[in-house]
Amino acid sequence: MNIGKEFSNVEKIVIGVGNILFGDDGFGPKVIEYLKSNYDIKENVLLIDAGTAVREILFDILLSDIRLKEILLIDSVDLRRKPGEILELKIPDIPLDNIDRYELHNAPSTNLLRELLLKNKADSVKIFACQVGKLPEEIKIGLSREVEEAVPILSDSIYKSFLS
Amino acid sequence: MKTITIEPVTRIEGHAKIQIMLDESGNFNDARVKVVELRGFEKFAIGRPIEEIIRIVPRICGVCPWAHHLASAKAADAVFGVDIPSPAKKIRELAYMGHMLHSHILHFFMLAGGDFVVGPDADFERRNVFGIIEKAPDIAKAVVRNRWLAQMITQKLGGKAIHPDVAVPGGWAKQITPEERDECKKMLNELYDFALFSIDYAKKNIFPQYLDFVSNVSVIKTGFLGLVKNGNLELYDGKLRMMKADGSYEDFEPKDYKEYISEHVEDWSYLKFPYMKKAGAFSMDLDNPIGIYRTNALARVNVCDKISTPKAQAELEEFRAKFGRPAQPTFLYHWARLIEIVYCAERAIELVNDEEIISDNIRLKLEPVAGRGTGCVEAPRGTLLHTYETDAKGLITKANIIVGTTHNNAAINMSVKKAAKDLIKNGKYDQGILNKVEMAIRAYDPCLSCATHSLNGKIFCEITLINHLGEVIDVIK
Numbered sequence: 001m002n003i004g005k006e007f008s009n010v011e012k013i014v015i016g017v018g019n020i021l022f023g024d025d026g027f028g029p030k031v032i033e034y035l036k037s038n039y040d041i042k043e044n045v046l047l048i049d050a051g052t053a054v055r056e057i058l059f060d061i062l063l064s065d066i067r068l069k070e071i072l073l074i075d076s077v078d079l080r081r082k083p084g085e086i087l088e089l090k091i092p093d094i095p096l097d098n099i100d101r102y103e104l105h106n107a108p109s110t111n112l113l114r115e116l117l118l119k120n121k122a123d124s125v126k127i128f129a130c131q132v133g134k135l136p137e138e139i140k141i142g143l144s145r146e147v148e149e150a151v152p153i154l155s156d157s158i159y160k161s162f163l164s
Numbered sequence: 165m166k167t168i169t170i171e172p173v174t175r176i177e178g179h180a181k182i183q184i185m186l187d188e189s190g191n192f193n194d195a196r197v198k199v200v201e202l203r204g205f206e207k208f209a210i211g212r213p214i215e216e217i218i219r220i221v222p223r224i225c226g227v228c229p230w231a232h233h234l235a236s237a238k239a240a241d242a243v244f245g246v247d248i249p250s251p252a253k254k255i256r257e258l259a260y261m262g263h264m265l266h267s268h269i270l271h272f273f274m275l276a277g278g279d280f281v282v283g284p285d286a287d288f289e290r291r292n293v294f295g296i297i298e299k300a301p302d303i304a305k306a307v308v309r310n311r312w313l314a315q316m317i318t319q320k321l322g323g324k325a326i327h328p329d330v331a332v333p334g335g336w337a338k339q340i341t342p343e344e345r346d347e348c349k350k351m352l353n354e355l356y357d358f359a360l361f362s363i364d365y366a367k368k369n370i371f372p373q374y375l376d377f378v379s380n381v382s383v384i385k386t387g388f389l390g391l392v393k394n395g396n397l398e399l400y401d402g403k404l405r406m407m408k409a410d411g412s413y414e415d416f417e418p419k420d421y422k423e424y425i426s427e428h429v430e431d432w433s434y435l436k437f438p439y440m441k442k443a444g445a446f447s448m449d450l451d452n453p454i455g456i457y458r459t460n461a462l463a464r465v466n467v468c469d470k471i472s473t474p475k476a477q478a479e480l481e482e483f484r485a486k487f488g489r490p491a492q493p494t495f496l497y498h499w500a501r502l503i504e505i506v507y508c509a510e511r512a513i514e515l516v517n518d519e520e521i522i523s524d525n526i527r528l529k530l531e532p533v534a535g536r537g538t539g540c541v542e543a544p545r546g547t548l549l550h551t552y553e554t555d556a557k558g559l560i561t562k563a564n565i566i567v568g569t570t571h572n573n574a575a576i577n578m579s580v581k582k583a584a585k586d587l588i589k590n591g592k593y594d595q596g597i598l599n600k601v602e603m604a605i606r607a608y609d610p611c612l613s614c615a616t617h618s619l620n621g622k623i624f625c626e627i628t629l630i631n632h633l634g635e636v637i638d639v640i641k
Contacts, residue, residue, distance in 0.1 A: 048326075050226065051223060053226030060308050060312065138203045138207065140204070140208070141208075
């Protein structure tokens with residue numbers, strides 16, 4: 001059973017994760033916006049600005065009959081690196097007892113990503129995350145300069161490596 | 165005194181930190197639930213055009229975007245002092261029924277479902293959606309299918325499902341075509357069947373084996389708050405009804421909420437504790453609570469006199485025959501949520517069959533005004549209030565939001581206290597007991613994701629052990 005015809009021709013999904021109301025946390029949605037605005041995206045690619053609703057999307061993919069070639073998650077992360085640095089988080093490398101440390105919006109997304117691979121829902125599941133600067137404690141829209149500069153860099157890399 | 169910290173509570177939205185303090189004998193002494201709160205909205209909103217705020221608020225929470233969107237739009241209508249066209253009201257409500265179905269199905273089957281379908285004592289690794297897939301794969305697929313249908317209804321009506329921007333001050337921005345209406349009809353027929361299946365399945369396969377648990381664990385005695393319209397269960401419109409624990413109640417306009425609700429502050433929690441103002445005091449004492457009320461599904465099912473749709477009304481009558489009015493057991497939230505699933509499906513079918521749905525009379529032309537307005541909807545997780553004040557240019561000068569989870573803050577704390585008190589004796593506890601304490605929180609379906617995720621493992625992975633002298637004896641990260 002397909003969950004809907006919107007997914008019927010889709011082979012690759014790129015999901016931007018994060019809350020644009022909290023500064024650099026909005027990196028993922030910003031990358032999706034940039035990809036939509038600056039690249040010719042093929043019909044077999046679905047770009048989703050998930051905001052903070054990523055888990056629901058992953059749930060639905062996991063429980064459905066969808067079989068994808070590629071799932072890319074674009075998120076922000078705080079691993080105390082240089083702000084704006086882009087990291088690829090390898091799912092098999094994320095130890096279960098560290099799930100919360102690497103949590104991707106609303107536990108148990110990491111489990112879900114792992115399950116997507118285990119259940120063969122996609123040939124490849126990748127997470128690209130940008131090291132944030134200081135996240136605001138109160139609502140504040142807009143990325144820091146360092147993180148803003150990372151948006152076109154990662155977008156271009158994603159397009160050339162996965163979407164072109 | 166030893167403190168057991170369980171965090172994060174899995175499968176509720178966002179993060180919560182539970183501390184259970186035991187006395188020297190290992191019995192319950194006290195418990196606290198600390199949650200993350202959205203901060204800074206009021207300051208952020210000032211100076212922004214009110215129509216822009218309506219488009220931004222869905223970003224507050226990826227789980228309840230439609231609730232924020234519509235409460236905000238209703239507040240804007242009130243600022244402009246307009247009664248929007250009837251077709252626009254009906255389209256808004258229809259879209260909202262889609263959102264409620266989408267959210268409630270998620271909670272019952274995917275978030276809470278693991279506890280009941282797989283079992284509260286099952287291993288954590290299987291007591292979740294993966295366990296459901298294993299134990300009931302056909303249901304898992306039906307859940308995905310029907311959540312997708314509910315999502316598509318909101319998308320057909322509003323163009324976007326996750327971050328809607330279609331409600332505007334004075335109405336609705338997108339006319340519904342006859343083709344879109346017909347597609348919604350088909351989808352709703354399927355959702356209706358699933359709604360009836362869901363409550364029937366739960367009553368036959370889930371609730372009977374947990375009835376004793378549901379009726380006796382984590383039972384607290386509180387008042388309730390929820391919308392009603394002519395005494396009927398209501399999610400989008402109407403008056404607020406504050407019901408005391410004895411069942412007596414008072415109705416009021418949402419804009420007057422400050423006359424009925426005060427806020428208590430505890431120094432250990434960022435989140436405030438709203439309580440009944442007329443109670444004159446606030447206490448979370450389990451034996452003698454004062455001023456505490458609850459919102460969300462159980463509250464709505466308790467405060468209404470009846471439900472306007474036949475199948476849901478029949479379910480309400482059966483529920484009341486078993487548990488009375490107001491029903492107090494915390495775990496009945498799940499049952500009440502299923503009654504609401506039935507109501508939402510029935511109500512959506514009524515609305516989609518109304519010819520006004522495809523009318524082009526959906527939006528008033530408005531000019532900026534200085535004004536004040538409150539918008540209220542029943543979010544899946546409880547009563548949601550947005551209030552704005554604007555200047556003559558239509559720019560916001562003051563804003564306030566009270567979300568459903570905040571209303572339930574005191575009750576969530578009390579329910580966890582009660583569960584811990586019931587289940588932890590002489591220092592003995594196991595994973596099953598701790599799971600049940602978590603379940604007490606999950607029953608409220610609290611939405612705590614109205615904040616950044618921040619990925620800060622240092623905070624979210626911390627387990628603190630405190631001895632009876634108040635000294636931290638261990639911190640596990």
